[in-house]
Amino acid sequence: MKVIQRAKWRYQRVRHARRQIRCSFKVFRHTRATRRALAAMVLRMVDQSLRYPLNAQRARRDEFKVVIDGWPDAVQVIVGVHGLSVMVVQQADFWDFLLWPDCMPWRKHGQWRCFDPGCLASGPYRRLEDLLFEHLAVPFLAFLADVPEQAQLVLCSIEGIQHACVEELQAVNRLERPAQRVICWHLPPGANLL
Known part of the structure; x- marks a missing residue:
């Protein structure tokens, strides 16, 4: 009887340890x-x-x-x-x-x-x-x-770090420095939301 109880106790301990590692959710699969x-x-x-x-x-x-x-x-x-x-x-x-x-x-x-x-x-x-x-x-x-009406997409590279953002036309002037490369595309204003 003690052998059966020990085996049952070991089985429950292993099962409890596996339950802690196992994820509580199923892996998402596309259907x-x-x-x-x-x-x-x-x-x-x-x-x-x-x-x-x-x-x-x-x-x-x-x-x-x-x-x-x-x-x-x-x-x-x-x-x-x-x-x-x-x-x-x-x-x-x-x-x-x-x-x-x-x-x-x-x-x-x-x-x-x-x-x-x-x-x-x-x-x-x-x-x-x-x-x-x-x-x-x-x-x-x-x-x-939330894109401003007079906005442009700005790509700048500062010391090897590449950054992209959408800003107003006036805000871009403060970013222009000789140490960085800037590419700008004007974005259309889009439909009037008002």
């Missing part, structure tokens, strides 16, 4: 439903963009590339289930991220939540499309709405 939810979210984001017209194209099975009309080709917007990145790539050289919201979708009991510990509004959401829209599209649309 047809998640790809449909991502496509629906991207279409909803394109429809709700008031300031700049957006064009979405499928880049991969689980990613979309969004083009902002009037913005330079150096700005690349990639949307996936785990994040939306607005990055600047000039002549195949990565410069900087203008915006990078991320999301860690997780489904439990038929509801979707964001598993990111830093997320303030983690859910629950009934549909994955709603979760992705709140965590990825809303910050992106707010970023586009």
Whole structure:
């Protein structure tokens, strides 16, 4: 009897140790439903963009590339289930991220939540499309709405550190120094929001 109890105790101890290491959530896997939810979210984001017209194209099975009309080709917007990145790539050289919201979708009991510990509004959401829209599209649309009317995209390299930002025309004059290389593109004002 003691041998059986010892074996049971060892088994429970090993099982308890494995439970501490094991993640409490399932690894996210793409399915047809998640790809449909991502496509629906991207279409909803394109429809709700008031300031700049957006064009979405499928880049991969689980990613979309969004083009902002009037913005330079150096700005690349990639949307996936785990994040939306607005990055600047000039002549195949990565410069900087203008915006990078991320999301860690997780489904439990038929509801979707964001598993990111830093997320303030983690859910629950009934549909994955709603979760992705709140965590990825809303910050992106707010970023586009906050672009000043007379703005330009500025690329500067200071001592080998590459930086990209969107600033007003007057603010760029203070950045111009002989020690740095600056590339500027004027951004269109976009639609009038008032």
